[in-house]
Amino acid sequence: MSESKPLLRSLVPAAFAGVSAAAGQPRYRGDQLRHWVHGRGALAWDAMTNLPRAWRDDLAAAWDLAALEPEARQVSADGTRKFLFRLRDGHHVESVIIPMAHHATFCVSSQVGCAMACRFCATARGGLVRDLEPGEIIEQIQRLEADLVAVPMPGHGERSFNVVFMGMGEPLDAWDPLAAALAIMTDPDGLGMSKRRIQISTSGPREGLARLLAAAPGVGLTLSLGGADDESRRRLMPVPGRTPVAEAVDLAERYGRAAGRRVTVAWVLIEGRTDGLQQARTLARLLAGRPFKVNLIPMNPLHDDDLDRPARERTLAFQQVLTDAGVAAFIRESGGRDIDAACGQLRRRRTGA
Ligand code: SF4
Numbered sequence: 001m002s003e004s005k006p007l008l009r010s011l012v013p014a015a016f017a018g019v020s021a022a023a024g025q026p027r028y029r030g031d032q033l034r035h036w037v038h039g040r041g042a043l044a045w046d047a048m049t050n051l052p053r054a055w056r057d058d059l060a061a062a063w064d065l066a067a068l069e070p071e072a073r074q075v076s077a078d079g080t081r082k083f084l085f086r087l088r089d090g091h092h093v094e095s096v097i098i099p100m101a102h103h104a105t106f107c108v109s110s111q112v113g114c115a116m117a118c119r120f121c122a123t124a125r126g127g128l129v130r131d132l133e134p135g136e137i138i139e140q141i142q143r144l145e146a147d148l149v150a151v152p153m154p155g156h157g158e159r160s161f162n163v164v165f166m167g168m169g170e171p172l173d174a175w176d177p178l179a180a181a182l183a184i185m186t187d188p189d190g191l192g193m194s195k196r197r198i199q200i201s202t203s204g205p206r207e208g209l210a211r212l213l214a215a216a217p218g219v220g221l222t223l224s225l226g227g228a229d230d231e232s233r234r235r236l237m238p239v240p241g242r243t244p245v246a247e248a249v250d251l252a253e254r255y256g257r258a259a260g261r262r263v264t265v266a267w268v269l270i271e272g273r274t275d276g277l278q279q280a281r282t283l284a285r286l287l288a289g290r291p292f293k294v295n296l297i298p299m300n301p302l303h304d305d306d307l308d309r310p311a312r313e314r315t316l317a318f319q320q321v322l323t324d325a326g327v328a329a330f331i332r333e334s335g336g337r338d339i340d341a342a343c344g345q346l347r348r349r350r351t352g353a
Pocket of ligand 1: 115121122167
């Protein structure tokens with residue numbers, strides 16, 4: 001581990017007043033500092049030209065400002081942009097910009113690696129290294145926004161973007177940094193994002209869902225299932241599979257009702273594993289009449305095992321079973337198949353993790 005200082009970007013907006021007070025600076029200096037860090041996404045002390053030079057030097061001696069070193073940027077034929085960032089301790093995380101019809105979606109990581117061991121996921125292969133710090137989450141968003149501003153996506157005249165916690169890691173396992181990052185993202189003195197533009201994607205650990213329910217952050221929720229019954233789910237998602245499907249779905253439904261938002265169920269379609277019509281019928285029975293919609297995601301092959309995506313007709317047949325049962329179901333390509341855009345693939349190729 002390198003000798004890192006505390007990360008200034010990890011502070012929630014209200015804490016900046018304490019930084020200026022501790023230095024004997026007036027309150028408005030703390031506001032200016034916060035505006036540079038959270039409002040403008042400053043990555044260099046020199047950019048903060050309205051702060052006294054001596055205070056900037058003191059701050060630089062006590063705090064780290066930037067935590068991510070861009071190491072790779074790939075652009076897919078479909079416009080998906082994938083980023084690999086090196087952290088201060090030498091580990092790596094990935095983030096992705098996904099072009100949507102009227103905005104961009106930023107897919108960000110919450111952990112280095114992941115403990116959830118899902119069979120279809122490259123991130124799972126290296127296990128969990130650590131949670132990200134709140135500032136490391138925020139800096140991913142700010143760097144992606146800067147990239148979008150520097151190189152606008154065709155047809156996206158504006159700067160609007162959504163954020164999904166669907167990159168590396170199980171966000172509800174990294175609850176404390178996630179909660180702080182959400183606070184910074186949604187605070188008008190932070191990133192000022194609408195809660196409606198934020199989505200947490202979880203594999204559904206019981207403790208994490210219960211924590212989310214209690215905290216009620218009001219952001220969107222996606223529950224990744226990978227099996228409509230406990231046995232098949234455990235085969236593909238051994239750790240999340242310890243929480244029974246029915247319980248995970250119940251908790252997610254309670255959260256969605258409290259937040260006034262329909263919950264998304266993400267279903268990765270894997271040939272011969274999760275694409276059977278019997279599974280589709282079980283899933284339909286589980287969700288029918290409840291406030292869920294389903295995203296069917298044909299898997300991105302990892303090229304080192306026998307798992308692959310089903311043929312298009314099987315995907316459509318699976319969708320039809322859900323639709324016939326009155327469950328809204330959409331087919332979603334994960335995008336960027338030509339650039340290792342599935343979670344964890346780029347990091348694995350570049351670092352061997
Ligand atoms: S799919 Fe998500 S929860 Fe499962 S191992 Fe990959 S990063 Fe972790």
